[in-house]
Amino acid sequence: MKYLHTMVRVKDLEESLHFYSTILGLKEVRRKESEKGRFTLVFLVAPDDFERAQSEAAPVLELTYNWDSEDYEGGRNFGHLAFQVDDIYDFCEQLQSKEVTINRPPRDGYMAFIKSPDGISIELLQAGDRKSPAEPWVSMKNTGDW
DSSP: OEEEEEEEEESOHHHHHIIIIIITOOEEEEEEEETTTTEEEEEEEOGGGHHHHHHHOOSEEEEEEESSOOOOOTTTTEEEEEEEESOHHHHHHHHHHTTOOOSBOOTTSSEEEEEOTTOOEEEEEESSSOOOOOTTTTTOOOOSOO
16 A cells, blocks of 8 residues: 545635645645546645655645635545555455445445545545456445545
8 A cells, every 4th residue: 555645625726825835845746627527636745755756646735626616614625545555446345344334435446435433534546557347346335425
């Protein structure tokens, strides 16, 4: 398993970039904009981790700016922790055997979500290419939220 990122939702992207970049000194390593999804993702990294973030895409802080305004209450501005796993199906199966609920099953062979005992969302991402869709994951419904 490899730690990837922590996601934080922000209300004002420029103000947040000023804080994280200008004040804290984090460096932007990449950015993604989605017209369809109406969001911008900005990935920031500590200066000493810049080369690693470019080659491995980790460890980074992901700022998520949703273009449509939203008030984030109850900690919703904190998104999730993300980890890359070698085999998402095997990993989720191991979690289930330890009585962990898979809130968002890896139906796509790439991504799943679970929650910590304190309700923190944890994103699990398949290393490399997506796995072919397989049961029981394809038919498994979402449980709760993530």
